[in-house]
Amino acid sequence: MSVSFTLRTRLCWDGAFRMGMKSLSIISTILVLACIAVGCGDKKSSAGEITDMDRDFMAMAINTASQSAMNGGGPFGAVIVKDGKVVALTSNSVTRDNDPTAHAEVTAIREACRVLGTYDLSGCILYSSCEPCPMCLGAIYWAHLDCVFHGGTRKDAAKAGFDDAFIYDEISVPTENRTVPFIPMMRNESMAPFRIWSSNDSKKEY
Numbered sequence: 001m002s003v004s005f006t007l008r009t010r011l012c013w014d015g016a017f018r019m020g021m022k023s024l025s026i027i028s029t030i031l032v033l034a035c036i037a038v039g040c041g042d043k044k045s046s047a048g049e050i051t052d053m054d055r056d057f058m059a060m061a062i063n064t065a066s067q068s069a070m071n072g073g074g075p076f077g078a079v080i081v082k083d084g085k086v087v088a089l090t091s092n093s094v095t096r097d098n099d100p101t102a103h104a105e106v107t108a109i110r111e112a113c114r115v116l117g118t119y120d121l122s123g124c125i126l127y128s129s130c131e132p133c134p135m136c137l138g139a140i141y142w143a144h145l146d147c148v149f150h151g152g153t154r155k156d157a158a159k160a161g162f163d164d165a166f167i168y169d170e171i172s173v174p175t176e177n178r179t180v181p182f183i184p185m186m187r188n189e190s191m192a193p194f195r196i197w198s199s200n201d202s203k204k205e206y
């Protein structure tokens, strides 16, 4: 009886826990979607809806990705738009340029910065034919882009052989346990550049 009671209690707790987690998951998903919708809407258009212009820009990114794939390049394209005008239209050029960082989003950021003469893409919107990978995600945040629209998802990319899930997973792995080991060394000496930066009154903060 005691075992039965304990089991029932445990099952009850397990059920409550699962229900609680499920509710939390649903609530957090709704919050994230609401934040994304509000964030893009505020910065992109008053309506906050995907417009025909957005579809045109995304079509450009997708067509560029298709062209790249037809010519043996990576099947990804990106467009960066500022004030309704295209400032960069690029495709993945990893194999063409022997550059593993030349993803469409990164090359678009480089091109937009070159065209606009700035390292800060605030006020710009990125249209990518596919959900950006973790490297491009970082570049997007460093570039201060306002909003990102993407066509395919990371799951679509994985089906085509571009699985970046392991990189997302690596971020939360302790550095010493990562597939590529990160080994800290000479920390005291490496503080010198930071001291120079802090005391340099003519530095450009970014």
Ligand SMILES: [Zn+2]
Pocket: 103, 104, 105, 132, 133, 134, 135, 136, 137
């Ligand atoms: Zn990428």
